[in-house]
Amino acid sequence: MQHNFKPVVKLAVMAAALICGNAMAQSSVTLYGMVDAYVGATKAGGADRAYGVNSGGMQTSYFGIKGTEDLGTGLKAIFDLNGFLRPDTGKQGRFDGDALFTRNAFVGLQSATLGTVKLGRNTTPYFISTILFNPLVDSYVFSPAIFHTYFSASNGRVYDPGIIGDSGWSNSLVYSTPIFGGLSANAIYSFGEQAGSVGKNKWGGNVLYFNGNFGATVAFQQVKFNSTPGDVTAPTALAGFDKQNAVQVGVSYDFKVVKLFAQGQYIKSDVNNATGDLKHTNGQVGASIPVGNGNVLVSYAYDKTKNSVADFKRNTAGLAYDYNLSKRTDVYAAYFYDKLSDQSHGDSFGVGMRHRF
Known part of the structure; x- marks a missing residue:
């Protein structure tokens, strides 16, 4: 006796397809x-x-893999493994010795009503505020705001390490609120993970507000160490380093014919030696001007850094034209000028291409 199993097989295939489709969704x-x-x-x-x-x-440049899973009742599991790369050499990281996933490496939970919690290595709220309120965003080659915040500088008498602790913090916990009427906040804490001590740690946060054409931010962070941190490249200049506090404000307004940006920043590094505490004050103004299928980007930053025995002033400017070939690809030409008191100027220029995938 023969049995016709074709209808059963068809039903099984349809059920499997529905289940897989539901899982994919x-x-x-x-x-x-x-x-x-x-x-x-x-x-x-x-x-x-x-x-x-x-x-x-x-x-x-960077590459990564990220994902979400819907857990129901408005809750999602999220993850992101994201690392920097250098296409000119094919090497991973921003520099030799940089870890694989230093841009982001976290797992967390996301809720539209309760906010988001992430555990792992996370981009700091302070960095987010820095890049959102200057026209050259996070360019480590042409952006004055990035140079005055994340690069060290010295005139031979005063050494300024810039922000200590990188743009991403390992061993960190981040909480981000939902957006309420354009207002949101982010908080981060990075554990020192040093046995018998909680002194070596970092914490900070920011508040962001976007409403129509207007945007504003306030950001703060503190980095505290039991001894001179390893990411200070001139330990002699900062012998006796204890902690660093930084605060930043930023505003922007889009007039359509031009988008204007402004930032102010104060960084105080507590140093217990003969030179005393290090105080860094800087401001940045800039504009993004639509021209053709791209934007002219211009930014200027001024800084004064001092301790009890000496000081230096710094003037930095960046100019670029960024032309969009498509939604994912653009080409650009840029120039950067940097001048510390009592030093000859530095500058950079280039023509390049950027592609997102």
Whole structure:
């Protein structure tokens, strides 16, 4: 006797398809990234000029994998593993020795009504406020705001390490509120993970407000160490370092014909030695001007850094034209000028391309 199993098989295939489709709708995994490279030259103050093909002109290149799973009742599980890369050499990281996923490496929970919690290595709220309120965003080659915040500087008498602790913090916990009428807040705490001591830690946060054409932010962070931190490259200059407090405010307004930006920042590093505490004060103004299928980007920053025995002043400017070939691809030409008192100026220029995937 023969049995016709075709209807049963068809029903099983349809059920499996529905189950898989439902699972696919509830979870997703995305491979994404951005590649940026340029040809040009760089010259630090007091140094010779270097020509070549370099990476990360307008933005540091990165790649990653991220995903979500719908857990029901408005709750989602999220993760992100995201690392920097250098397309000019094919190497991972921003520099030799940089870890694989230093841009972000976290797992967490997200709720539309309760907010988001992330555990792992997280981008700091302070960095987010820095890049959102200057026209050259997070360019580590052409943005004055990035240089005055995240780069060290010295005139031979005063050493300024800039913000200590990187743009991302390992061993960190982040909480982000939902957005209420354009207002949101983020808080971060990074554990020192040092046995028998809780002194080595970092914490901070920001408040963001966006309403129509107007935007504003206030950000704060404190980095505390039991001894001179390893990411200070001149420990002799900062012997006796204890902690650093930083505060920043920023505003922007889009007039459509031009978008204006302004930032102010104060960084105080407590140093227990003969030179005393280090005080850094800077401001930045800038504009993004639509021209053709792109934008002219211009930014200027001024800084004064001092301790009890000496000081220096710093003037920095950046100018670029960023042209959109498509929604994912743009080309750019940029120039950067940097001058510390009592030093010859430094500058950089280049023409490059950026592609997002």
